[in-house]
Amino acid sequence: MKSHNLKLYNTLSRQKEDFQAINPPFVGLYVCGPTVYGDAHLGHARPAITFDTVNRYLTHLGFRVRYVRNITDVGHLQGDADEGEDKIAKKAKLEQLEPMEIAQQYTDSYHRDMALLNTWKPNxxxxxxxxxxxxxALVEAILKEGLAYEVNGSVYFDTLKYNERTPYGRLSGRVIDELMSGSRDLDGQSEKRNSVDFALWKNAAPEHLMKWDSPWGMGFPGWHLECTAMSSKYLGTHFDIHGGGMDLMFPHHECEIAQGNACNHKDPVNYWMHNNMITINGQKMGKSLGNFITLQELFQGKHDLLEQAYSPMTIRYFILTAHYRSTLDFSNDALQAAQKGYKKIINGLRIARELKFEGNADVTLDEDQIRQIESSIQSAYRAMDDDFNTAQAIGHLFNLLKKINSMFTGQLQSASLGETVFNKLIETFTKFVVDILGLTEEKSDVQDQMLELMLKLYSEAKTARNYDKVDQIRAGLKGMGFVVKDMKDKIDWAYEE
Structure with missing residues (x-):
């Protein structure tokens, strides 16, 4: 593994901590995935890209990551509560389909959108x-510990009894007495002994679509239970990192900690990571506000709030330009700025892949340029080592991009850097853009062939001094997002920024 002093912000301790894997080089990473009853939206994109980048950077450092991301296809009730209708079952009734048809349909669409955003598939x-x-089995284990109780075929976690042994609310900073006093009196309206208790298993009414046999009768699991069961099965009862959106911190992740401690008498996770929320033009995203935007609407530009379509890589780049723990506000101005930034980076990537070191014994090394390059490289890594600060890392990549562009235009000679520094510059820029940030070039093979043909026609028209044709081809390519560049020794193109 590469020697790096990686620090990450642990929500549990509320401070940055040195990352120490439990069993290096292996790292266990669990992230809460989607409840599959609708198309993926901006709120799904941020955690997917955030923890994809975490996975990519840990892998880059030499760790062997087992990345587990679940699919919630049962137990998530309306309002994230313990009462009400299952979100997937409700959608199934509306569309007159089986619940598993709904779950499969939206799992497939989620996978499609995540692939477009170039996120790695979970292991x-x-x-x-x-x-x-x-x-x-997990419910039975908690019952055996005396930290749950059964009522009419449902099983609830006894939060007050658990709190006597282990403080409840450590992750979110909630105090159980305040939770008790702040909740509505549910006497006569609920089976729970206390309002802060939560369902581990729910008894299913005869008309309930999704139910299984259990020691307590026909029912279905509570929403919080699944993540504890699946993370412990695939990563063990004590693993490295658990991630998710800040909206899941309470009660979902708080309940996971309680369930893990109840069974195993220890915290299930060393580091809790939470990405912050997304707003649209300064407002919280919500269907009632008319600013709920799915990823497909973004990619196609089909929403009243959108002035144009925004490509998947523009969305990925935009999310990476903010630190994952900061609020991220989507607006047309911000997305258009991100589109320009992304194209500059990708133009630089094309150039970096084409540049070759040209040694020249008569050229002396430019120590100042070398120091600047070395400093930018170190700073980019320091940014990522400081709680995965992609925003700062991108800033340092633009400093490297200036050097790459200067070599492309001939203002800077590669010989003045020396072959070692030149190779390090190209390798670092390429690895950061492609491997760590996960940015790709959005151009098809057909577009490659079209560009090659158009540049050939452009060259022929220029040689023949048919300047009307030259202008026509240049304008046509610009309309498709490409700019013709007349170089000293060749004709090239770039993405229009």
Whole structure:
């Protein structure tokens, strides 16, 4: 593994901590995935890209990451509560389909959108419905510890009794007395002993579509239970990193900590990481506000709030230009700026891949340029080592991009850097853009062939001094997002920024 002093912000301790893997070089990473009852939206994109980048950087450093991201296909009730209708079952009734048809349809569409955003597939993607026996066994273990109780075929976690042994609310900073006093009196309206208790297993009414047999009768697992069951199965009862959106911190992740401690008498996770929320033009995203934008609407530009379509890589780049723990506001101005930034980076990537070292014994080394390059490289790594600060890392990549562009235009000679520094510059820029940040060039083979043909026609028209044709070809390419560049020794193109 590469020697790096990687620090990450641990929500549990509320401070940055040195990252120490439990069993290096192996790292266990669990991230809460989607509840599959609708198309993926901006709120799904941020954690997917955030923890994809975490996975990529840990892998770059030499760790062997087992990345587990679940699919919630049962147990997530309306309002994230313990009462009400299952979100997937409700959608199934509306569309007159089986719940598993809904789950499959939206799992497939989620995978499609995540692939467009160039996120790596998780090593394991367990589904809640595929782990019912594990969840039942977990409920039995908590009951055996005396930290749960059964009422009319439902089983609830006894939060107050658990709190006597281990403080509840450490992750979110909630105090159980305040939670108790701040909740509505549910006497006569709920089976729970206390309002802060949560469902581990729910008794299913006869008309409930998704239910399984259990020691307590026909029912279904509570939403919080599945992540504890699946993370412990694939990563063990004590693993390295658990990630997710800040909206899951309470109660979902708080309940996971309680469930893990109840069974195993220890915290299940060393580091809790949470990405912050997304706003649209300064407002929280919500269907009632009319600013709920799916990823496909973004990619196609089909929403009243959008002035144009924004490509998947523009969205990925935009999310990376903010630190994952900061609020991220989507607006047309911000996205258009991100589109320009992304194209500059990709133009630089094309150039970097084409540049060759040209040694010249008569050229002396430019120590000042070398120091600047070395400093930018070190700073880019320091940014990533400081809690995966992609925003700062991108800033340092633009400093490297200036050097790459200067070599392309001939203002800077590669010989003045020396072959070692030249290779390090090209390798670092390429690895950061492609391997760590996960940015790719959005151009098809057909576009490659079209560009090659158009540049050939452009060259022929220029040689023949047919300047009307030259202008026509240049304007046509510009309309498709490409700019013709007349170089000293060749004709090239770039993405229009």
């Amino acid at each position: 394991i993607e367990p589904r809640a419905t595929g782990h019912i026996p594990e969840q039942i």
